[in-house]
Amino acid sequence: MKRLVALLVILFAPAFAGSSSAKVRIVSTLDDFSSIAESIGGVLVEADSLAKGYQDPHFVDAKPSFILKLSRADLLIVAGLELEIGYLPPLIDQSRNGRIHPGNPGYLDVSNGCEILQRPTGQVTRAMGDVHPFGNPHYWLDPDNGRTIARSIAAKLAELDSGNRAAYEKNLAAFEAKLGEKDREWQAKLAPFAGAEIVTFHNSWPNFAKHFRLNVAGNIEPKPGIPPTPSHTLEIINLIKSRSIRAILVEPYFDLKTPKFVAGKTGATVLVFYPSVGGTPEIKDYFAVFDADVGALAKVLGGKDR
Numbered sequence: 001m002k003r004l005v006a007l008l009v010i011l012f013a014p015a016f017a018g019s020s021s022a023k024v025r026i027v028s029t030l031d032d033f034s035s036i037a038e039s040i041g042g043v044l045v046e047a048d049s050l051a052k053g054y055q056d057p058h059f060v061d062a063k064p065s066f067i068l069k070l071s072r073a074d075l076l077i078v079a080g081l082e083l084e085i086g087y088l089p090p091l092i093d094q095s096r097n098g099r100i101h102p103g104n105p106g107y108l109d110v111s112n113g114c115e116i117l118q119r120p121t122g123q124v125t126r127a128m129g130d131v132h133p134f135g136n137p138h139y140w141l142d143p144d145n146g147r148t149i150a151r152s153i154a155a156k157l158a159e160l161d162s163g164n165r166a167a168y169e170k171n172l173a174a175f176e177a178k179l180g181e182k183d184r185e186w187q188a189k190l191a192p193f194a195g196a197e198i199v200t201f202h203n204s205w206p207n208f209a210k211h212f213r214l215n216v217a218g219n220i221e222p223k224p225g226i227p228p229t230p231s232h233t234l235e236i237i238n239l240i241k242s243r244s245i246r247a248i249l250v251e252p253y254f255d256l257k258t259p260k261f262v263a264g265k266t267g268a269t270v271l272v273f274y275p276s277v278g279g280t281p282e283i284k285d286y287f288a289v290f291d292a293d294v295g296a297l298a299k300v301l302g303g304k305d306r
Contacts, residue, residue: 024161027069027100028077029084030057031277032140033110033149035286037077039175040154044164050088053278056253058130058225062087070095073106074160077153080109081116083137108156111137114145117206129223141275142207143183146286150175182287186294187212193301197243199236199268201250201259204275212294217245220258228258240266247300249273252280269300 026047028034034047041047048069051060057079070076070091078084092101099106116135124133139145154172158165190212197217198209203224209216218239222232239245240262248270250259259270273293274283283292 027073033077053276076100080111081137130225189298
């Protein structure tokens with residue numbers, strides 16, 4: 001397999017290197033970063049992503065096509081915090097593209113500058129489940145961090161393509177203005193439910209909950225990445241009953257069997273919650289992620305789903 005991939009890179013690399021396109025070629029690990037990059041770069045960039053929004057970003061199947069994308073990239077945007085550690089490092093090596101190696105100008109870790117929650121203070125072991133040693137990596141689910149990510153991308157594009165700095169700065173201003181407007185709209189929808197408790201399947205939503213003043217009372221996974229046990233499931237059922245929790249949030253790539261069982265015992269509503277652009281065909285950009293999730297959650301918390 002490695003020999004095949006190497007051959008493909010050798011065959012295709014000269015063609016890409018000789019391209020007359022002046023666009024900055026961006027590859028992101030997540031659709032969310034590609035969406036923001038397209039907002040900032042506009043017609044000046046060509047953005048693509050590796051993991052798709054309907055996939056679990058922790059477990060991405062590496063494909064030869066990924067290496068081809070990386071081999072021609074001018075800029076690689078990553079979530080960092082070891083979210084991509086299971087598949088990305090060997091792909092970068094096999095791309096033979098020195099520009100995008102960590103520490104080089106074409107590598108951008110957009111976690112820098114963002115508010116990262118749940119940073120472990122002690123030693124991290126496998127007994128704790130899939131805990132990330134540098135903090136919870138789902139930070140883009142806070143619009144304030146989305147703003148920071150956009151600024152990082154704009155600065156990097158201006159560095160790589162300084163002749164178009166003014167365009168990137170103008171597009172950044174437009175992105176921030178729209179994000180501010182949309183955030184006021186989202187906050188208004190969830191403001192009546194400030195302090196409400198929710199249960200989530202995986203520990204993906206601390207940034208989202210903090211931004212919208214919600215409280216995650218528990219997770220159906222007893223530890224990150226560990227399947228629910230009967231005893232823990234019973235604990236969650238009792239938790240939801242005792243606190244009259246209305247919503248159970250589940251990402252689209254997790255099995256709904258246990259969440260639906262819990263819902264059947266408690267009367268809570270299972271809500272498929274989308275963490276990324278492309279979670280459904282209708283979620284086409286970063287703003288649409290929050291449009292979908294905030295709108296659906298407001299209906300459930302307001303009792304309009306019943």
